[in-house]
Amino acid sequence: MTETRIDRTGLTATPNNEGVDAAVAAARRVIDALLHSGDMSAVEMTQVAEQLNAVADHLEAHAPTVGERMVDMWRGEGVTRHDPVTGPENAIAPPLRLYGRDDGSIEGEVVLGMPYQGPPGCVHGGVSALLLDHTLGVANAWAGTSGMTGTLTLRYHRPTPLFERLTVTGRQTSVDGRKIYTTGTITAGGQVCVTAEGLFIDKQLDRPR
Amino acid sequence: MTETRIDRTGLTATPNNEGVDAAVAAARRVIDALLHSGDMSAVEMTQVAEQLNAVADHLEAHAPTVGERMVDMWRGEGVTRHDPVTGPENAIAPPLRLYGRDDGSIEGEVVLGMPYQGPPGCVHGGVSALLLDHTLGVANAWAGTSGMTGTLTLRYHRPTPLFERLTVTGRQTSVDGRKIYTTGTITAGGQVCVTAEGLFIDKQLDRPR
Numbered sequence: 001m002t003e004t005r006i007d008r009t010g011l012t013a014t015p016n017n018e019g020v021d022a023a024v025a026a027a028r029r030v031i032d033a034l035l036h037s038g039d040m041s042a043v044e045m046t047q048v049a050e051q052l053n054a055v056a057d058h059l060e061a062h063a064p065t066v067g068e069r070m071v072d073m074w075r076g077e078g079v080t081r082h083d084p085v086t087g088p089e090n091a092i093a094p095p096l097r098l099y100g101r102d103d104g105s106i107e108g109e110v111v112l113g114m115p116y117q118g119p120p121g122c123v124h125g126g127v128s129a130l131l132l133d134h135t136l137g138v139a140n141a142w143a144g145t146s147g148m149t150g151t152l153t154l155r156y157h158r159p160t161p162l163f164e165r166l167t168v169t170g171r172q173t174s175v176d177g178r179k180i181y182t183t184g185t186i187t188a189g190g191q192v193c194v195t196a197e198g199l200f201i202d203k204q205l206d207r208p209r
Numbered sequence: 210m211t212e213t214r215i216d217r218t219g220l221t222a223t224p225n226n227e228g229v230d231a232a233v234a235a236a237r238r239v240i241d242a243l244l245h246s247g248d249m250s251a252v253e254m255t256q257v258a259e260q261l262n263a264v265a266d267h268l269e270a271h272a273p274t275v276g277e278r279m280v281d282m283w284r285g286e287g288v289t290r291h292d293p294v295t296g297p298e299n300a301i302a303p304p305l306r307l308y309g310r311d312d313g314s315i316e317g318e319v320v321l322g323m324p325y326q327g328p329p330g331c332v333h334g335g336v337s338a339l340l341l342d343h344t345l346g347v348a349n350a351w352a353g354t355s356g357m358t359g360t361l362t363l364r365y366h367r368p369t370p371l372f373e374r375l376t377v378t379g380r381q382t383s384v385d386g387r388k389i390y391t392t393g394t395i396t397a398g399g400q401v402c403v404t405a406e407g408l409f410i411d412k413q414l415d416r417p418r
Contacts, residue, residue: 018255020248026261027239031300033268034236035291036278038298039229043271046227051264052235055257059242062252066372069245074329082244084324084333089247091240092301092324115293115301119414120283124293125358126342130335149334152363159357159414163275205328205368 011098011106011138012086013079020089027091035114067208074207085134096131096168098138105171106139112162123160125194128186131168132196136182139170140200147180147200160186160193178202214311220347221295221307221317222288229298236300244323276417283416294343305340305377307347314380315348321371332369334403337395340377341405345391348379349409356389356409369395369402387411 015021030052037043063069073082084092094116098108110131118124133152140146160166170184180200186193224230239261246252272278282291293301303325307317319340327333342361349355369375379393389409395402 016248020243020246020250020254022258023254023261024243026258026265027236027243029265030236030239030261030268033265033272034229034233035299036272036275037229037268038273038278038281038291039225041229041268041271041273043268045229045232048264048268049231049235051260052232052239055260056235056238056242059239059246059250059252059257062250063242063245064247064250066245069247069323070329072247082247082323082326084326084336090244090324114278114291115299117291117293119357120279120416122414124339124343125361126339127293129338129342129361129363130333133335133338134333148328148368149363149365151365152334152338154338154358154361154363156358156360205331207329 011079011100011142012096012108013081013088014097015088015095024089024091031091031115032113070208083134085131086138094131096135098135098168098170100142104143105169106135106142107167107169108135110166110168111164112166114162117162119159121162123162123166123193125154125156128156128160128194129154129196132170132184132186132194133198135168135170136184136196136198136200139172139182139184140180143172145172145175145180145202147178147202147204149198150179150201151199153197155195157192157194161188164188166193175202219306220288220309220315220351221305222290222297223306224297224304233298233300240300240324241322279417292343294340295347303340305344307344307377307379309351313352314378315344315351316376316378317344319375319377320373321375323371326371328368330368330371332371332375332395332402334363334365337365337369337403338363338405341379341393341395341403342407344377344379345393345405345407345409348381348391348393349389352381354381354384354389354411356387356411356413358407359388359410360408362406364404366401366403370397373397375402384411
């Protein structure tokens with residue numbers, strides 16, 4: 001079996017470890033720690049709420065208008081930094097980083113913790129759908145013809161474990177006029193947990209200017 | 210057209226506005242404000258990162274072990290408080306609150322902001338999938354026979370707007386042995402944006418004890 005070569009330049013935004021990316025990474029720690037604490041925690045949560053509200057107040061007071069921010073976040077044609085799957089500026093995103101393989105497919109690895117739980121100890125089925133929908137979109141961009149999701153079908157083969165290394169893959173399989181067909185998988189320990197098939201339509205919404 | 214009556218007791222956890230729920234609500238404000246600020250913000254993000262890391266350090270230092278927390282969060286048989294769609298303890302959750310209707314279906318309303326963006330100004334297709342997967346599961350619980358997602362098919366009819374009131378519905382349509390069939394929709398301003406069909410299998414993973 002020959003090794004598939006991976007292009008380590010990355011198809012998704014690279015976190016800076018400074019500026020807003022560092023603040024977002026810290027926010028991810030807070031989200032996770034709140035779930036690990038729960039309501040039985042010995043921590044005085046009223047004080048935690050006050051501290052977090054003070055941070056939010058400060059940020060909101062200095063934020064640009066939504067219109068200005070939308071233009072800024074969609075500037076250029078490069079990878080997005082704010083989406084809920086790969087975005088270094090979005091604390092909801094794990095974030096997943098995706099790389100192109102020389103066979104035309106893409107892959108990424110991620111470990112999902114408490115915020116992404118569905119059944120006990122397992123990844124929420126809808127979170128797997130979120131990761132795969134986005135990965136199929138990036139696979140299309142990597143293949144050169146991308147669009148918007150028309151139909152997405154997910155098959156859940158076995159529970160996807162939390163706290164373990166998952167491999168997420170995507171591959172554009174064919175293009176027929178404006179129809180784009182794309183598949184993807186989530187595997188854990190070499191076993192397929194979830195597969196996805198997507199039909200995408202070759203169109204884009206205008207970016208705000 | 211007769212009005213469908215809604216049972217306002219709710220099928221999902223009710224936020225407390227105190228304790229961990231209040232801290233999580235504040236964390237949601239931080240997530241949102243960080244996206245509204247972006248890297249062009251006038252705010253000194255290094256200081257924000259330090260403040261958030263200090264909160265995370267404090268929470269982590271007082272958190273129970275993962276094993277203890279898992280048993281605690283899955284205690285009882287009631288609605289979960291930690292899932293990434295409806296959970297008052299999960300800052301990733303909008304949260305969506307769902308209610309039973311007297312025709313056997315369920316519904317909820319939600320406005321999604323910047324953290325849930327996919328295409329410019331629109332909800333990420335994978336976020337719609339996340340909301341619908343969970344809503345179909347709650348619809349099954351409301352109907353009395355629930356299980357794990359086997360296959361989920363999503364159809365995207367038109368872009369789902371950010372910043373507008375969305376209605377999310379779910380309905381169990383039939384049960385055939387261990388197979389459960391369930392549908393759902395996301396509508397905005399009376400127009401259908403996304404539809405979902407799910408095949409669920411009547412089984413549950415054991416809760417940690």
